[in-house]
Amino acid sequence: MTAPTELDRRWLTEAVRLREEQAGPLEDQEANRRARQQGGDLATRIETRALWLAERDGISQALRHWKQGARLALLALTLIAVLSGAGLGLAALGDGQRPVNVFWALGSLLGLNLALLLGWALGFFFAGEQGAALGRLWLWLSERFARDAKAAHLAPALLVLLQRQRLSRWLLGLLVHGLWLLAMSAALGMLLALLTARRYGFVWETTLLAPEPFIALTQTLGALPSLLGFSVPDEAMIRASGATSPSLDLARQAWASWLLGVVLVYGLLPRLLLASLCLWRWRQGRHRLTLDLDLPGHAHLRDALMPHSERLGVQDAAPEQLPQFAAGQLEAGSSGALLVGLELDEQRTWPPMLPAAITDAGVLDSRASRHKLLEQLGRFPPARLLIACDPQRSPDRGSLALLAELARNAGSTRIWLLPALAGQTLDAARLANWHEALDRLGLPHTDTSPLTWLEHGHD
Known part of the structure; x- marks a missing residue:
């Protein structure tokens, strides 16, 4: 069994605090004694006590089950993202029997992505920690896949712990942008595969509008991709595509390159940049996580854990069910x-x-x-x-x-x-x-x- 990480230690401590807050104090005489023997400041002793109680009462085992459930949930969401992205690419181009309406294809590839990206941004700036519904779905699935009743306090404990450093937005944001990055990568890969294996014609159609808005929109959207080497149809190609399906291979290639470039620049790259930002902020803030010693669940432990005010005997009423106990032995450091x-x-x-x-x-x-x-x-x-x-x-x-x-x-x-x-x-x-x-x-x-x-x- 591997030693718990720093995040796991803080996480388990917070889970024990929430459990005691909701269900009443645990029987902790031996835990307090071990914490006093371990030494350190109050935060260290509270953590030592909580880790011992978590191991005794099965919360540590529940955390391992929760992590396994989280991996399964992440795998399920990853498969859904990849299949959804591939489906978007396939739906956008079709089977090649009919010309592709470039703006309909672009809307199906980027519309939902950009709408949800805008929703995430609004939630990030105006809803505080309440955004990232996809991230909360992952937490819910993690708890369901864990299938451990003792894991009930783990997800709330993680969110409470992370919110102190405003890290939940970065962790859930990393998950959301990472999944969308996979989806857009799968869509782009499907586009490449289809454009390589089939011959597509590209058109744009309108009844009310003149060609000029489509020409301006096409060139505007293609400005950034062109800096990366993607082709942009010239004005003559765009006008010709508005009347009939262009038969020139040069026009087909220009439209295909334009479509790939726009999806890459406006669909994939923003998610990549935001996922990288979230990962950087998560790694930076994870090491600053500390216990809030002013919380009622921690403050009352000061007298029990600090040597100068140590109390003897049972201070709390007995729980309804005693924890399971088992004998053991020291492996070293004993004599006499x-x-x-x-x-x-x-x-x-x-x-x-x-x-x-x-x-x-x-x-x-x-x-x-x-x-x-x-x-x-x-x-x-x-x-x-x-x-x-x-x-x-x-x-x-x-x-x-x-x-x-x-x-x-x-x-x-x-x-x-x-x-x-x-x-x-x-x-x-x-x-x-x-x-x-x-x-x-x-x-x-x-x-x-x-x-x-x-x-x-x-x-």
Whole structure:
């Protein structure tokens, strides 16, 4: 799995903020602790917290699904653009059985493109971030193709994040102009293919107007393409084309070159220039994206994440559904051996006789003791951790979550299910529940003393 990019990190942070804003605060004690251990300024710690929560709650996975959906949506739009452009070129010239009305052909090739380009420009300058309907269609399709319920906040989070630097107009503009660039390239390619393979005659027709407006329009439109080497029909050719289909190959070639040049200069080049401008502004502004620390979703984290005002314990009500937790282990950076008891009966003699190499961390019987030990393990993780549990107690979700979190802060962990006290008998059903729960967590457990393993690393 590749590391998230800078944009992904900001994006996930914004998605977590929107989720908490709409659904209430997440259970974040471990996330806050990891953020404090990571260090840095408030923005860095908020980002670290959000990335941990996103990974835990599946939002990071949803982002990967969303990106896959975005690629599929972009591929679908690209195919539509290419086929539409080729269709425009084919419709403009026809099958060659009849002469081509040059201005009808030009209108079908450039009319919709120029109308939507004008609409984009008006939306860009007067509607702020609300333009680019094609770009918003892409965002909608991306979410549908992702098919992940946890991706619901990703598209809004991206737009909110980009709007702070007014970047959404450039990203969506890049998409819109890029697709139109593909469409006009396909249209131009189809024109070239048809003009190469078939013989076309070109005419212009009118009932009300004199020839002079068509002559002036043809020469005006051909002025810029002529600078690129495209031919422009002279006045005699234009007048002749207004009466009958010209039979001279020179006239055919001049009209064909004029049509290609006009489509290139007024259809393709503007989209190319605008797509390049949008790409440049997007790349320039992407590196300036920062978190807005004044937002309510971020401002209230200052006390929880900054060391001088750190708070202990649970600050928020429990969510309706607890997140899934899983045990793990550190791959490096741990040393020593540690024994800790979890909510042990006061009648039990504790701790047992321990060799000098084993450190006793006492019994976790309060929220403060748990928090203190987790903070210590975050700074000084042991190579081996042995957690003693009383199997007479039920393996509730809170205890299992704590075991998983402790295991993630140690090189290797085992659970010691202690024998019954003198005069008591273990409940077989409850012991089986412990075995099942620990197996589900992936934590090794034993009913016999594992102190040899704790001291030496083997049995």
